[in-house]
Amino acid sequence: MTTQPTTFNTDLPKRRPMPDLLSGQKALVTGANSGIGRAVAIGLARAGAEVAVNYVVGEEAAQKVVAEIEAEGGRAHAVYADVSSEDDVKTMMASAIETMGTIDILVPNAGLQRDAAAVDMTLEQWNKVISVNLTGQFLCIREAVKEFNRRGVRTDVSVAAGKVICMSSVHEVIAWAGHINYAASKGGVHMMMQSLAQELAPQRIRVNAIGPGAIRTPINTQAWNTEAAYADLMRLVPYKRIGEPEDIANAAVFLASDMADYINGITLFVDGGMTCYPGFATGG
Ligand code: NAP
Numbered sequence: 001m002t003t004q005p006t007t008f009n010t011d012l013p014k015r016r017p018m019p020d021l022l023s024g025q026k027a028l029v030t031g032a033n034s035g036i037g038r039a040v041a042i043g044l045a046r047a048g049a050e051v052a053v054n055y056v057v058g059e060e061a062a063q064k065v066v067a068e069i070e071a072e073g074g075r076a077h078a079v080y081a082d083v084s085s086e087d088d089v090k091t092m093m094a095s096a097i098e099t100m101g102t103i104d105i106l107v108p109n110a111g112l113q114r115d116a117a118a119v120d121m122t123l124e125q126w127n128k129v130i131s132v133n134l135t136g137q138f139l140c141i142r143e144a145v146k147e148f149n150r151r152g153v154r155t156d157v158s159v160a161a162g163k164v165i166c167m168s169s170v171h172e173v174i175a176w177a178g179h180i181n182y183a184a185s186k187g188g189v190h191m192m193m194q195s196l197a198q199e200l201a202p203q204r205i206r207v208n209a210i211g212p213g214a215i216r217t218p219i220n221t222q223a224w225n226t227e228a229a230y231a232d233l234m235r236l237v238p239y240k241r242i243g244e245p246e247d248i249a250n251a252a253v254f255l256a257s258d259m260a261d262y263i264n265g266i267t268l269f270v271d272g273g274m275t276c277y278p279g280f281a282t283g284g
Pocket of ligand 1: 037081082111216
């Protein structure tokens with residue numbers, strides 16, 4: 001087996017696969033100062049979108065993402081909000097719309113874990129995860145949909161009035177002992193996403209999700225930062241490599257684009273086959 005890097009992939013390849021795909025569109029990505037959100041913000045910008053980069057505590061990291069996008073000729077702005085605060089989300093959305101003119105693409109991505117065995121889990125741990133991972137997505141989507149509905153289809157940039165790409169997880173379908181708050185939040189995201197897709201389709205708003213498998217970010221460092229941990233992780237990944245944040249960014253660009261115009265209400269798993277029950281590869 002080739003040795004895999006066990007450091008963060010902070011230097012994303014300067015690939016511009018389809019620069020015109022999102023040209024003229026405006027996007028907001030939450031939790032975009034780190035990991036998957038950062039890569040999605042950069043990916044959307046490389047495809048031509050202007051991007052609002054949300055952060056909660058890491059303003060410096062958010063400004064760095066903005067600078068990286070601008071250095072490549074893109075346009076980006078850092079916007080503060082704790083996504084679990086209704087007031088913060090309303091203020092963030094108003095500010096992003098004022099700065100960019102409107103919003104066409106929302107990627108509610110901010111998320112966290114507070115792990116504990118069920119019997120030891122505090123109400124604070126439960127509430128924190130649900131309020132950021134699930135309620136936070138609801139609040140951002142609600143405010144974005146108001147803008148999509150106010151404005152309708154911008155025929156010069158897209159055939160849809162708006163695109164929402166929820167960041168879910170393989171744990172919307174794979175049970176996860178010791179992480180019941182996280183698994184419940186992602187299961188909730190799944191049914192929220194599908195119900196929204198059904199509700200909003202007549203307004204030409206598409207709502208989908210991405211279900212990442214194991215992606216190399218700070219949220220799961222202990223799962224990949226030693227050779228032993230990496231080898232253990234590979235038991236769960238048929239494709240035998242960890243995912244990189246850019247793998248998720250590529251999926252987000254596709255789902256946000258008109259190439260995906262007939263895709264509504266799905267979770268696109270980007271997981272190297274993790275949802276294919278790898279334990280059964282040798283007969284179960
Ligand atoms: P990460 O690097 O830890 O990023 C999480 C982001 O969420 C950070 O930018 C964080 O900001 C932000 N955030 C946390 N609480 C927030 C709040 N209240 N308001 C606004 N932003 C907040 O982890 P990641 O792996 O990129 O995770 C991104 C998303 O992907 C999450 O929804 C996660 O569940 C999902 N996911 C990740 C994996 C994986 O293997 N990495 C797999 C499946 C799903 P601060 O850093 O400032 O706190």
